[in-house]
Amino acid sequence: MTAEKIQFSAPGLLFLALLVLFSLPAPLRAGEARVSGQYLSGAGQDIRLQITVASPAPSTLIVIQNLPAGTVIETSSPAFHQYDAGKGEGKWLLTQVRPGRYLLSLRLVHPVAAGAIGGEIRYKDPASGRLTNLPIRP
Amino acid sequence: MDSEKLLAGGIPMVNIDGARIRRLREEKGLTQLYVATVVGVTTDTISRWENRRYPNIKKENAVKLAEALEVQMADIIEHGQPVTPAEEPASPPETTAAEPATPPSALPLPKPRFASQNIVVLGAAFLLLSLAGLTLIWWYAGDSEGQVTAFRILPAHATPGIPFPVLIEVTTSASRPFSLILKETLPPNCIPAQGKPQFVFQESNPPVLKWIGKITGGHAVYSYLAKLKPETEMASIHQFTGGVTVRSDDNPSIPMAGADSLQASFFHWADSNSDGRIDDEELLSVYETYGGIEGLKFGKKMIEEIWAADGYRWNQETRNYEILQ
Numbered sequence: 001m002t003a004e005k006i007q008f009s010a011p012g013l014l015f016l017a018l019l020v021l022f023s024l025p026a027p028l029r030a031g032e033a034r035v036s037g038q039y040l041s042g043a044g045q046d047i048r049l050q051i052t053v054a055s056p057a058p059s060t061l062i063v064i065q066n067l068p069a070g071t072v073i074e075t076s077s078p079a080f081h082q083y084d085a086g087k088g089e090g091k092w093l094l095t096q097v098r099p100g101r102y103l104l105s106l107r108l109v110h111p112v113a114a115g116a117i118g119g120e121i122r123y124k125d126p127a128s129g130r131l132t133n134l135p136i137r138p
Numbered sequence: 139m140d141s142e143k144l145l146a147g148g149i150p151m152v153n154i155d156g157a158r159i160r161r162l163r164e165e166k167g168l169t170q171l172y173v174a175t176v177v178g179v180t181t182d183t184i185s186r187w188e189n190r191r192y193p194n195i196k197k198e199n200a201v202k203l204a205e206a207l208e209v210q211m212a213d214i215i216e217h218g219q220p221v222t223p224a225e226e227p228a229s230p231p232e233t234t235a236a237e238p239a240t241p242p243s244a245l246p247l248p249k250p251r252f253a254s255q256n257i258v259v260l261g262a263a264f265l266l267l268s269l270a271g272l273t274l275i276w277w278y279a280g281d282s283e284g285q286v287t288a289f290r291i292l293p294a295h296a297t298p299g300i301p302f303p304v305l306i307e308v309t310t311s312a313s314r315p316f317s318l319i320l321k322e323t324l325p326p327n328c329i330p331a332q333g334k335p336q337f338v339f340q341e342s343n344p345p346v347l348k349w350i351g352k353i354t355g356g357h358a359v360y361s362y363l364a365k366l367k368p369e370t371e372m373a374s375i376h377q378f379t380g381g382v383t384v385r386s387d388d389n390p391s392i393p394m395a396g397a398d399s400l401q402a403s404f405f406h407w408a409d410s411n412s413d414g415r416i417d418d419e420e421l422l423s424v425y426e427t428y429g430g431i432e433g434l435k436f437g438k439k440m441i442e443e444i445w446a447a448d449g450y451r452w453n454q455e456t457r458n459y460e461i462l463q
Contacts, residue, residue, distance in 0.1 A: 060425035062418050082446045093442065095425060124422045131419050 035061065035134060037121050040103075042138020043114035045074075047106040049136065051121065053099050058123040061094040063104060066118045072109040114138060150197040153216040160188040162207045162214070176206035192216045286310045288320065288382040290396035291427060294410060295403035299368040299457055301331055302407040303428045303436040306360040306394065308353055308382055315354040319383040321391065322347040324364060325376035325400075331363040334434045361431050368457065370402045404452040406459060408441050415449040416441060 034054035067088035082091040119136035204211040296302040340346040381391035
């Protein structure tokens, strides 16, 4: 065996040491839930709303859609859990939420003008239990 | 090229001129046995050195060989020839036996290049050992069960005959898994139903539920459904007690903290403010608390129906809730 054959690679060993260092378990920190909403289409006959959920995700979201009073809905995907046509307020209930993107859409019988609608996301932060109301504007 | 090289462990090696050694030995009338005795190797080794062109041997042996031949070491070393590194290590086992390892103190210091590499290797080894030590300390520090707590989450009220969920969270500062016995004593007029995980039911008065489990990751959740007997008087208060035992031989049961009483009521258990409807916050609270327990059937459908409606009321005759649209 030659001297060279038993040489350890110094960078390799340092890399190994760093790997071990960063592999040690770190204490988990409870973070605030991160949820956001954005209208992909906020006027006309087709309303599309995208909800983005990052980790840690709340288990349940209530998404409230405010439309002009008396608005008639042709279709809703997913179906509204509540809709009060007189107030123009509809609610989606999203359960077993996981981090990711959710697309909610509505087709209205008559188009609505830009700025005539708005929304809100309600959820409880899984770490603090605090109720959060997050407004969404087109 | 240098004629001196290092073997594994920093042993200096030199190439010698086999033909010159034979010639010198024969000129001086020395036998291979004599030379072998002076050097401390076998005659076979001396013969092999002489018959190979440029054998590679330990510098220490070269010094002794030069002494035996009564010449300077420089006279027997081959200068300018490529080293044949495998020559001495590839020798038969007899060579190893015949050339005992030289004590490290007799060796020359390694060249600076190797010294710096050794420092890096030693430093890395020290770092790894330190990390291993810290890991062991971290591991054994959590050997005991640490601070164990059990916390019960229970609705403030429930309607007799309608199942309500109960959650028991066990937490510990210990990092290692350990076994525990969780004991929950229900009010006398309370009937247990589904358990997640499944409990052992002691059908006594009052009824007792037990879980024997292992806690890992510092946190475990035990849940069950129960209901007050239909004939339970409204507004009556019902007490729950319980505790967790860890290593029952050593420790007494640790009493359960959190909610411990429930009132019989016309209002649904999810309607926490008893206003006759389930609002957004109540719905979210229920789902955030109980929704993560897979398979626990706490009546989601009814809760969602009430939430989506204007309200509800209890019908004592049908023993069910009426949804108000």
